[in-house]
Amino acid sequence: MTTDFLPQTKQTKASTFVVTENAALHRSPSLSSPRTRGWGRPILFASVAIAVVGGATMYLRGGVLAQPLGSKLTHTIARSDLQVTVTEEGSLESSSNKEIKCRVRGGSTVLWIIKAGTPVKPGDVLVKLDTKVIDDNINAQRIKYQNALAVFAQSESDVAIAKINIQEYLEGTFRTDKQTLKKDIKIAESQLLAAQNLVLHTTKMNRKGFTTELQLKSDQDSAEHKQIELDVLHTKLDVLERYTKAKKIEELNGILKAKEAKMASDQAGLKLEKDRLDREEDQLPRCNITAETSGMVIYPVTEQWKNQPNIEEGATVREDQVLLVIPDLDQMQVKLGVHEAYVDRMKLGMPARVKLQEEFVDGEVLSVASVTRPAGWWNGNQVKYDTLIKLKSQQGLKPGMSASVEVFLARHNNVLTIPVAAVVEQEGQFFCWVKTAESMQRRRLDLGDSNDQFIVVNGGVKEGDEVVLNPRAVIQDAQIDALKPVTGKKMGEPKLDAKGSEKAQ
Known part of the structure; x- marks a missing residue:
């Protein structure tokens, strides 16, 4: 880069009006660094706008002329290598952490x-x-567990009794009832035989005239009664063996099944209460x-x-x-937010240089989030995407350390470049002012990639041209263009000369 000073012109008025801006204001918003975005830039634009409007008012009234051209810094267009990077601030963290939950x-x-x-x-x-709530839950659950234990113990007893009742009936009650009926049958048979013998004796005596017909009839009726009683006893024995026993066994088995089902339910309830108690007691060591x-x-x-x-x-x-987190200090990475203007250019494996305090560490892009992090007042409402930079193993790295990361997006070799400070944007088009032997010429530019200082220029200037730096501070036409209202007519519409330029006033 060479810097020349143009000869200063004569001052025409005692009072002068100066329109100056930072060189960053001449560049396209799309080319500005993410660091310059936020609350500062709107305030700066507002201040410049007020100054420009005030100066324009004085100029249009004829009271003040533009500042004399004075000394103009220029830059000679040349070919060079251009490195395009994006720099963001981040913090150091481990890629492998033991989480304490x-x-x-x-x-x-x-x-x-x-x-x-x-x-x-x-x-x-x-x-x-805190364990107070857990202690109260354990005490309450122990009471529930003891109640469930008592209910289950009663169910076990009921099942055992139901099984004994079946054995008692088969081996006790049924056999007793059967033996009783057999005994009664024997007695009834004996009584029937005696009654029948008495009828035979009474019949013989009646034939001999020793007994009356009435006595004979009474003995015959008594014998019939004994026969009926014997038949009833045989029927009872048959019912006992065929029906009463089966019905009673079925009834007792039903009671046993009901008791067993209740015992299973109580056992499940007991297990549930025990599991709850175990869970509550297991919470204590976790505290x-x-x-x-x-x-x-x-x-x-x-x-x-x-x-x-x-x-x-x-x-x-x-x-x-x-x-809490216990990080693995041997596997460190940097987490940063990349502005939305650059996220599409970020690719996995891109080289990066990380500054940690006074040391530089090499790294590479490990991942780029596909969804933006939440934007708000805490980050100036900037839209950024979380990006991870993998670092090479190095001693002394600690989580939480501040890191300045420069990611190398592209490199352009042997290209024409123009300083950012020499470019002015007007209604979507870009211009510069070129020093010629006769005057200053405004050139419309075809621009390419850029970094914070230089822009690749594809057309509009050639190697060896001298362009004016900060033209709005020293070129009257540039000052007038800054005061023009935005209209449908673009600055590029005036007729250009054969070289694609127009003369400056």
């Missing part, structure tokens, strides 16, 4: 938690959770969380708008919530 069912309250950055070894206490591996503990990442971690003493935590 809350395993208490239903969550709990943190009573004590170890400080972040503390080195730990297996068995060290990391977090203590005292210890380290399983050695390392350094850190707090999990919180939302960007919060200035303190979610995990602190007195905080309520839910089940499976991550309380």
Whole structure:
């Protein structure tokens, strides 16, 4: 780059009006760095607009002329290599973390938690959770378990009694009833035989005239009664053996099955209550969380708008919530947000250079999120995509360290470049002012890729041309163009000379 000073013209008025802008204002918004976006840029544009309008008013009234051209910095167009990068701020983290989670069912309250950055070894206490609710649940569940145990014990007894009742009937009650009926039958048979003998004796005596007909009739009726009683007893024995026994056995078996079903239900209830008691008792050791591996503990990442971690003493935590993280310091990476203007150019494996304090570490793009992170006031409403940069193993890296990451997007070799400060955008077109032997010429540019300082130029200028830097500060036409209202007519519409340029005033 060469810098020349053009001769200063004479001042025509005692008072002068200067329109100056930062070189970054001449570039296209699409070419600006993501760092320049946010609240600062709108305020800067507003300030410049007020200055421009005020100066324009004075100029149009004829009271003040534009500032004399004075010294103009120029740049000679030449071929060079252009490296296109994007730089973002991020933080260091581990790609492999041992998460310490809350395993208490239903969550709990943190009573004590170890400080972040503390080195730990297996068995060290990391977090203590409140146990009062769990103690109350255990006591209540023990009562329910004992009640279920009593109910099950009664059911077991009922089943045993039902089985004994069946044996008692078959081997006791049924046999007793059967023997009783057989005994009664024997007695009835004996009584019937005696009654029949008496009828025979009375009949003989009646023939001899010793007894009356009435006596004979009475003895005959008595014998018939004894026969009927004997028949009844035989019928009872038959019913007992064929029907009463089967009915009673079926009834007792039904009672046994009902008792067994109730016992199974009570047993399931007992097991359920026992499982609940075991679960409640299992919660107690989970309230005292210890380290399983050695390392350094850190707090999990919180939302960007919060200035303190979610995990602190007195905080309520839910089940499976991550309380602490023990990172693997041998597998480190940088997490950063890439602006939406560059995310489509980010490719896996792209080289990156990471600055950690005063050291530089080589890395490469590991992943790019397909969904943007939430935008809000905490990040200036910028739309960014989470990107991970894989680092080479290095000693002394710690999670949470600030990192400045430069990702190399493209490299253009032996191309014509023009400084960003020499380019002015007007209604979607880009222009520069070229120094010639006669005057300053405005050239319409065909631009390509860019970085924060230079832009690849595909047409409009050639190698060796001298372009004016910050033209709106020193070129009157550039100042007038800045004051023009936006209309349907574009700046490129005036007739151009044979070289595609127009003379500056």
